[in-house]
Amino acid sequence: MSETTTANGSANGLGAETARIVKPPRQVPLSLMIGGGIVGMFLILAAIGPYITPYPFDQFHFSTRLAPPSADFWWGTDRYGRDIFSRVIHGTRLTVFMAGTGTLIGVSFGLLIGLFSGYVGGWIDEVLMRLTDIAMSFPGLLLAMLVVAALGSNEVNAVISIGIVFTPKVARVVRSATLGLRHVQFVEAAEVRGESNSFIIFREILPNVWPPIIVETCIRLSYAVLLVVSLSYLGLGAQPPAPDWGLMIAKERAFLVSASWVMLAPAAAIVSLIIGVNLLGDGMREWLAARKTADE
Amino acid sequence: MIYKHALRNAMLPTVTVIAFNIGWMLGGVVLVEQVFSYPGLGSLVLFSIEQRDTPLLQASMFFVATGYCVANLVADMAYALLDPRIRYS
Numbered sequence: 001m002s003e004t005t006t007a008n009g010s011a012n013g014l015g016a017e018t019a020r021i022v023k024p025p026r027q028v029p030l031s032l033m034i035g036g037g038i039v040g041m042f043l044i045l046a047a048i049g050p051y052i053t054p055y056p057f058d059q060f061h062f063s064t065r066l067a068p069p070s071a072d073f074w075w076g077t078d079r080y081g082r083d084i085f086s087r088v089i090h091g092t093r094l095t096v097f098m099a100g101t102g103t104l105i106g107v108s109f110g111l112l113i114g115l116f117s118g119y120v121g122g123w124i125d126e127v128l129m130r131l132t133d134i135a136m137s138f139p140g141l142l143l144a145m146l147v148v149a150a151l152g153s154n155e156v157n158a159v160i161s162i163g164i165v166f167t168p169k170v171a172r173v174v175r176s177a178t179l180g181l182r183h184v185q186f187v188e189a190a191e192v193r194g195e196s197n198s199f200i201i202f203r204e205i206l207p208n209v210w211p212p213i214i215v216e217t218c219i220r221l222s223y224a225v226l227l228v229v230s231l232s233y234l235g236l237g238a239q240p241p242a243p244d245w246g247l248m249i250a251k252e253r254a255f256l257v258s259a260s261w262v263m264l265a266p267a268a269a270i271v272s273l274i275i276g277v278n279l280l281g282d283g284m285r286e287w288l289a290a291r292k293t294a295d296e
Numbered sequence: 297m298i299y300k301h302a303l304r305n306a307m308l309p310t311v312t313v314i315a316f317n318i319g320w321m322l323g324g325v326v327l328v329e330q331v332f333s334y335p336g337l338g339s340l341v342l343f344s345i346e347q348r349d350t351p352l353l354q355a356s357m358f359f360v361a362t363g364y365c366v367a368n369l370v371a372d373m374a375y376a377l378l379d380p381r382i383r384y385s
Contacts, residue, residue, distance in 0.1 A: 137361050139323030142341065146357060149345040230327055234342060253331075 029290075032283025038276025045089060046096040053086035057243040066259045076261040078252055084265045087243040091266065094155070094244050095273070098237070099224035102159045106166025106224075107217050113167065114174025115201050115209075119182065129175070132168035140165050144227055148236040158237035162227050166220050173216050177209040211288040218281030222274050229270050245270050304378050311378070315371035319364045 050057075054074075061073075061081035069076045075084040117128040135143065147161035181187060190200050231237035232246030240247060245266035252262040326338035337356060344352040 137364060138357065139319045139321075139360065139364060141323035141326060142357065142360055145326070145341065145345060146353070149348075149353065233327065234330060236345070 029283045029286040031279045032287050035276050035279025035281070035283050038272060039280050042092055042096060042273055042276065046093040049089040049092050053083075053089045055083040055086045057087045057090040058082060058241045066255065066262070068259070069261055075265045076259070078248070078262050079255065084248075084262060087248060088245070088265050088269050091243040091245045091248065092269070092273075094238065094242060095225060095228055095270075098155060098159050098228045099162070099221060102162025102228070103166060103217060103221050103224045105159065105163030106220060107170050107213070109163065109167045110170025111174050111206075111213065114171040115178055115205065117171065118175040118178025119197070119201050119205065121182075125175075128171070132171050135164075135168040136172075140223065141227060141230055144231055145234070145236060148231060153236045153239065155238050155242070158228060158231050161231070162224050165227065166224070170213075170216055170220065173212060174209060177212050178205055181205050181208055211292065215281060215285045215288065218277060218284050222277040222281065225270070225274050225277060307378055308375065311371050311374045315368050318367040322360050322364055 059082060061077060061083070063081070064073065064077055065079055065081040067073055067077045067081075073083045073085065075088070077083055078087070113128060113132075117125045138146070143165050144158075144161040147164050148157050151157040151160065187200060187204050190204050195204075228237060228244075229246035229249075232244040233250045235247075235250065238244035238247050240251065248266040249263050252259075255262050325336065326341055328334070329336045329338040330342065337359060341353065341356045341360075343349070344356060
């Protein structure tokens with residue numbers, strides 16, 4: 001199954017120890033490529049989109065309100081005459097930034113809490129886990145609504161609330177992974193050497209728990225996009241005239257039958273982004289699992 | 297015979313997913329009630345947030361959290377029913 005070839009071709013017998021094991025080529029899973037492609041496209045749109053849109057997102061064209069898709073307005077106009085295509089592209093940057101930042105905040109804090117709690121153990125671990133239980137006893141959207149209600153309805157508070165919602169869930173995953181690595185030999189060797197706790201956590205344990213963290217981050221990203229859109233739909237996240245997709249759907253709900261393109265465009269954008277992120281997460285999980293079995 | 301043996305074992309992760317989804321549904325009910333204009337617990341939560349009615353918000357959140365905990369409890373008890381190896385001492 002594995003062939004050994006000497007790396008330096010030495011003749012004195014040390015070549016066997018420097019031999020390289022030829023691994024079978026690792027296939028990148030299809031879902032990873034498709035998901036990565038979709039997410040990459042959205043990231044590019046988020047970066048350069050606002051500079052290539054034909055119209056600014058808040059420019060009214062009162063003479064052509066609720067116009068169907070045409071050559072002038074590629075995806076039509078909404079009730080105030082704003083170009084839907086430009087608004088969706090501008091909203092890409094807003095949604096991607098909010099969801100990404102919220103996930104990053106949640107994963108960072110969850111990582112810190114999970115690593116610390118899993119490594120230290122004892123009553124600190126118990127107390128932290130009971131606190132995360134309390135936070136997890138609310139459904140995600142309701143906890144986010146609670147935080148936004150306490151802090152006020154704008155984009156920054158929506159990002160903070162997403163971070164708060166995701167921290168306990170990520171902390172649990174990280175803690176379980178840390179517990180699995182708690183009594184491995186190299187960790188015990190580091191303890192015997194007298195390394196400080198933070199050194200052990202960040203240099204020994206963290207590099208070995210990052211595969212499940214990567215997968216968890218991707219999954220959380222898809223929930224984050226859903227949370228951002230839901231909060232904005234309820235009027236608790238982005239405020240008008242921000243081109244957030246959820247806000248667009250909420251505002252134009254009256255025209256669902258008469259001018260359906262107004263709601264279909266942001267809905268299609270939301271669906272494709274979430275599908276892309278989900279595929280990315282699935283592909284990451286497959287790729288990391290295949291990489292793990294190939295390394296062993 | 298399949299129903300007797302395979303179904304009992306296959307239901308275990310299904311019950312877990314059901315409990316998790318009930319939590320997610322309790323969160324999504326807010327959106328659904330907003331879309332279809334049903335008067336319900338989700339609309340009450342939204343109303344209390346808009347009107348800054350903190351005691352009402354606390355009470356409705358308490359209801360929702362209790363419902364979620366009860367659902368999880370039922371799921372745990374279903375686990376004990378389905379799998380005779382799991383028994384609480």
